[in-house]
Amino acid sequence: MALEAYIGVSVALFALGLVCIISRRNILYVLFGVEMILNAASINFAAFNYFNGGGIEGRVFVVFIIILAAAESAIALAIVLNVYHLMKTVKPSEADFLRE
Amino acid sequence: MNANQLFYAALGLAGAGAMGAGLVTAGGPGLAFGFCAYLILGGASVCIWEQSIVRSAFSLMGTFLGVAGLFVLLGSDFLAMAQILIYVGGILALLLFGVMLSPPDSNERSMARVGGTAVMIGAGVAFVVAQVSGGVAGWLIADQLPEPNSQARAIGLAFLDPKQYVVAFELAAYLLTVALVAAVYIARRRRADFEPEPEAQGGQS
Numbered sequence: 593m594a595l596e597a598y599i600g601v602s603v604a605l606f607a608l609g610l611v612c613i614i615s616r617r618n619i620l621y622v623l624f625g626v627e628m629i630l631n632a633a634s635i636n637f638a639a640f641n642y643f644n645g646g647g648i649e650g651r652v653f654v655v656f657i658i659i660l661a662a663a664e665s666a667i668a669l670a671i672v673l674n675v676y677h678l679m680k681t682v683k684p685s686e687a688d689f690l691r692e
Numbered sequence: 693m694n695a696n697q698l699f700y701a702a703l704g705l706a707g708a709g710a711m712g713a714g715l716v717t718a719g720g721p722g723l724a725f726g727f728c729a730y731l732i733l734g735g736a737s738v739c740i741w742e743q744s745i746v747r748s749a750f751s752l753m754g755t756f757l758g759v760a761g762l763f764v765l766l767g768s769d770f771l772a773m774a775q776i777l778i779y780v781g782g783i784l785a786l787l788l789f790g791v792m793l794s795p796p797d798s799n800e801r802s803m804a805r806v807g808g809t810a811v812m813i814g815a816g817v818a819f820v821v822a823q824v825s826g827g828v829a830g831w832l833i834a835d836q837l838p839e840p841n842s843q844a845r846a847i848g849l850a851f852l853d854p855k856q857y858v859v860a861f862e863l864a865a866y867l868l869t870v871a872l873v874a875a876v877y878i879a880r881r882r883r884a885d886f887e888p889e890p891e892a893q894g895g896q897s
Contacts, residue, residue, distance in 0.1 A: 597725060597729075598762065598766070601728075601729045601732055601733065601762070603817060603821065604733050604817075605732055605733065605736055605755070607813050607814065607817045608733065608736035608737060608739075608740060609736065610813050611740055611806070611809050611810050611813050612736070612739060612740045614809045614813075615740070615805050615806045615808075615809040615810070616740070616806075618745065620745060620749075620787065620790045620791065621739075621740075621745075621748065623787060623790070624739055624748060624749070624752055624787070627752065627756075627779075627783065627787075628736050628739075628752075628755060631732075631755065631756065631759045631779075634759060634763075634771075634775075635759060635762055638762070638763055638766045638768050638771060639762075639766060641766075641768075642766040642767055642768070648843055648846045648847050648850055651768050651770065651771055651843055651847055652847060652850060652851070652857055654763075654768070654771050655771070655774060655847065656860065656864060658774055658775065658778050658779070659864045659867070659868060660867075661778075661779070661783060662778055662782060662783060662868065663867055663868055663871035663872070664871075665783045665786050665787065666786065666871055666872055666875040667871050667874060667875050667878070669786055669787070669789060669790055669875070669879070670874070670875040670876070670877075670878035670879035671878060672790055673790075673878075673879045674878055674879065682790070
């Protein structure tokens with residue numbers, strides 16, 4: 593398969609992640625969308641690395657992306673737990689605690 | 693036939709189309725690519741479509757597995773393994789914990805909102821793709837692709853090589869340590885949570 597095919601899948605996954613973040617009213621869907629976008633970036637790194645001669649630079653970046661994703665989802669879940677504990681909701685539009 | 697059945701019928705047709713197109717254009721590897729692409733995009737679409745958050749979370753597993761499959765097709769066996777271990781095993785299990793926080797809400801997914809956003813973002817992406825698609829052909833570097841070989845050893849050595857990534861690697865280790873300790877700290881239950889209910893305000897943080 594050519595590079596364009598991989599980039600096409602990556603673009604589509606990125607767009608779906610963006611739709612997921614914007615259109616759903618639940619903070620967990622926002623996290624799902626962020627994971628999709630990070631995976632789209634990983635596909636790009638791996639594909640460019642492969643079609644650029646197959647070194648390891650792109651793969652190293654994918655490993656860092658996975659590390660970041662793990663840290664991000666752990667922190668985000670902890671924050672969601674806390675937000676739920678404080679406000680009894682996981683909807684971003686209802687979490688207007690600082691407004692008062 | 694309701695909208696749900698229509699969606700899943702279209703999804704099945706899209707999967708058959710993707711695999712068929714891959715098989716026709718590139719043979720066996722094309723079929724594998726079509727299947728992985730279908731897993732990725734189908735999983736993401738179901739995640740957006742489904743009202744039940746449990747189904748959404750599990751359909752995301754298809755996306756992650758498909759990405760791992762693409763890594764295999766790209767000759768990155770180490771990445772595929774890490775993807776399955778960390779994403780499917782770790783992050784998805786973590787996200788499923790969050791599912792317990794959200795009661796089912798049938799009004800949460802509004803068709804108008806999902807459709808409108810999808811149209812807007814699709815138009816934007818189509819515009820950008822149309823802008824750059826003329827130049828993409830020039831990005832191809834090699835016609836003859838290298839043989840896939842295991843990269844785990846090279847990646848490990850590069851991480852520990854002072855001339856390459858050792859600083860970034862150590863920083864990633866610190867980042868993970870700090871992030872996980874912080875996650876435990878943020879999510880811990882306070883002493884007030886275990887007491888019956890203090891009068892004025894319970895569980896201030």
